[in-house]
Amino acid sequence: MNSVIQTANRIIIKVGSSLVTNDGRGLDHAAIARWAAQIAGLRALGKQVVLVSSGAIAEGMLRLGFERRPTDIHELQACAAVGQMGLAQIYESSFRAHNLGTAQVLLTHADLADRERYLNARSTLTTLLRMGVVPIINENDTVVTDEIKFGDNDTLGALVANLIEADALVILTDQHGLFSADPRKDPSATLITHGVAGDPALEAMAGGAGSSLGRGGMLTKILAARRAAKSGAHTIIAWGRDSDVLSRLAQGEAIGTELRAQTGQLTARKQWMADHLQTAGAVVLDAGAVQKLTREGKSLLPIGVTAVNGEFGRGAVITCIDAAGVPVARGLSNYTSGEARRIMRKPSTEIEALLGFVEGHELIHRDNMVLL
Ligand SMILES: Nc1ncnc2c1ncn2[C@@H]1O[C@H](COP(=O)(O)OP(=O)(O)O)[C@@H](O)[C@H]1O
Ligand SMILES: N[C@@H](CCC(=O)OP(=O)(O)O)C(=O)O
Numbered sequence: 001m002n003s004v005i006q007t008a009n010r011i012i013i014k015v016g017s018s019l020v021t022n023d024g025r026g027l028d029h030a031a032i033a034r035w036a037a038q039i040a041g042l043r044a045l046g047k048q049v050v051l052v053s054s055g056a057i058a059e060g061m062l063r064l065g066f067e068r069r070p071t072d073i074h075e076l077q078a079c080a081a082v083g084q085m086g087l088a089q090i091y092e093s094s095f096r097a098h099n100l101g102t103a104q105v106l107l108t109h110a111d112l113a114d115r116e117r118y119l120n121a122r123s124t125l126t127t128l129l130r131m132g133v134v135p136i137i138n139e140n141d142t143v144v145t146d147e148i149k150f151g152d153n154d155t156l157g158a159l160v161a162n163l164i165e166a167d168a169l170v171i172l173t174d175q176h177g178l179f180s181a182d183p184r185k186d187p188s189a190t191l192i193t194h195g196v197a198g199d200p201a202l203e204a205m206a207g208g209a210g211s212s213l214g215r216g217g218m219l220t221k222i223l224a225a226r227r228a229a230k231s232g233a234h235t236i237i238a239w240g241r242d243s244d245v246l247s248r249l250a251q252g253e254a255i256g257t258e259l260r261a262q263t264g265q266l267t268a269r270k271q272w273m274a275d276h277l278q279t280a281g282a283v284v285l286d287a288g289a290v291q292k293l294t295r296e297g298k299s300l301l302p303i304g305v306t307a308v309n310g311e312f313g314r315g316a317v318i319t320c321i322d323a324a325g326v327p328v329a330r331g332l333s334n335y336t337s338g339e340a341r342r343i344m345r346k347p348s349t350e351i352e353a354l355l356g357f358v359e360g361h362e363l364i365h366r367d368n369m370v371l372l
Contacts, residue, residue, distance in 0.1 A: 015051070195259050302348060303346060
């Protein structure tokens with residue numbers, strides 16, 4: 001089986017903190033120079049590459065003299081701000097050695113949740129790629145709190161893959177790929193060479209971060225593969241310390257773990273809705289409504305809603321959850337949370353009498369909804 005990278009035109013490459021900072025010892029100039037040289041090689045083959053790089057906090061900790069990862073959020077944010085300077089500097093000089101321009105793009109979850117900012121981010125990234133520049137992306141750690149974080153750069157990499165409809169997501173890490181169990185704990189664990197993104201069996205094998213530097217561990221990489229597959233991107237998880245890892249993949253060599261996308265592609269607007277990690281509110285559905293949405297492809301009518309959580313306006317993206325709290329769908333609400341509370345459990349024929357107007361017979365129309 002050939003690596004999907006050989007045929008991919010647009011590729012997101014994510015590098016983790018331990019690789020970038022040489023296990024927290026400081027920016028690994030030699031490793032970064034090797035990735036830059038290989039990415040220059042990919043560009044020369046006509047491929048467009050976006051780099052998602054972690055390491056700001058780990059590098060900032062070192063520069064500010066922290067021996068252990070601070071627990072105070074503002075100290076972490078200070079580390080990120082200091083470390084990001086180092087990342088920007090080393091990437092700029094490493095790529096310049098290959099006559100490639102770089103651009104720093106710091107994103108927050110709120111940027112991608114807002115439709116206008118989402119479209120702006122997408123246009124800026126595709127413009128940079130068209131201009132031959134390599135965008136270097138990280139989370140804008142200095143302005144985010146835990147509740148509104150992407151949480152880890154594996155997720156960010158998948159969201160960027162969806163944002164610009166990349167063909168592949170390459171996650172470089174400190175292991176050779178996904179193993180049948182965490183190899184740090186189980187030496188007999190074996191490498192999984194390929195699988196289907198979204199297969200729940202993969203999630204069962206993946207554990208948390210093995211070092212104190214990385215955030216997500218293997219599980220966030222597996223979940224990132226599932227998310228990236230929604231826009232058709234295949235994912236490869238490979239060992240970033242292999243000096244030719246990207247060139248070997250580009251030549252078609254199957255290394256690491258390849259997780260192929262097999263899910264149907266969502267339209268761009270539905271993709272945007274699916275990628276909302278947090279929504280302004282949620283509606284609780286009864287069993288009948290869950291059945292209508294998930295099995296019959298129907299819209300959500302107010303009669304199937306038993307509760308409305310949170311405050312939201314018309315046109316907001318909200319989550320539909322079942323009675324047990326499990327998210328089943330996301331979509332654009334035709335009504336505000338206050339209006340939704342007044343019409344829930346009621347037939348649509350009563351909407352006008354209850355509100356004095358009708359915005360639609362549905363609370364969420366099928367065309368504005370994505371199943372999760
Ligand atoms: N099934 C598994 N296969 C491989 N690695 C695993 C698995 N389960 C947990 N891990 C751990 O995940 C770690 C990689 O995640 P992380 O430390 O977050 O890296 P990064 O900084 O590259 O994102 C590995 O070092 C390993 O200890
Ligand atoms: N934005 C953070 C990234 C945190 C993160 O996801 O780290 P990792 O698990 O090493 O990819 C930083 O630059 O330190």
